[in-house]
Amino acid sequence: MVVCGEAWSNSSLGKQENGEKLTMKTRREFIQGLIVSVGGASALSACGGLATLSSSGSFYTASERALISRVSDLIIPRTETPGALDANVPGYLDGLMTEWASAETRSAHREALQGLAARLDAATGNFLEASDEDAESALARLDAAAFDGADDLSGYRSLKGYITQAYFATEEGAVQELKWVAVPGRWEPSVDITAGD
8 A cells, every 4th residue: 555654745655664653732733834834724714723625626527536536545545544535635635726726726737637647547547447556556656756856747746745735734634643742851941040030
């Protein structure tokens, strides 16, 4: 199974190691960081609320949504924690493309999806209908090429970033997968502070 690496920003596909995972103090702190990193503030419903995006979609066509779902599931599958589909990553991305993305970003994203579908179909016959093993193998080869610097796969690199960032912006990804400690251990001041200083 293809999974996102131990640190979600890892660029290549591979099996997750059984090492210690990062912990997160609160979901709100993570989302604030995500907003800064991807500018997706409009996709979140009122800073105090959860991101709730439609699962029916309004940006993606049915075939695009099926492709996003299959790729998302292969990158972040369900294990002992929820996967990308459990967290409704395709719906989250649909909301970002509908509500946040510029016309230029939407166009580039749609073009990248068409190129991705063509490459994956060429490798498997029909990526959406291929066995999990064949689909995983084709995606792993494409991922390796993309992160070895293939310029024609920059759209895939962006898509993988969108998928991982969307996953960790959800409650499932942030609370159940990540564990973040702001300051590990107990803080002890190195100087004495007295009143009046």
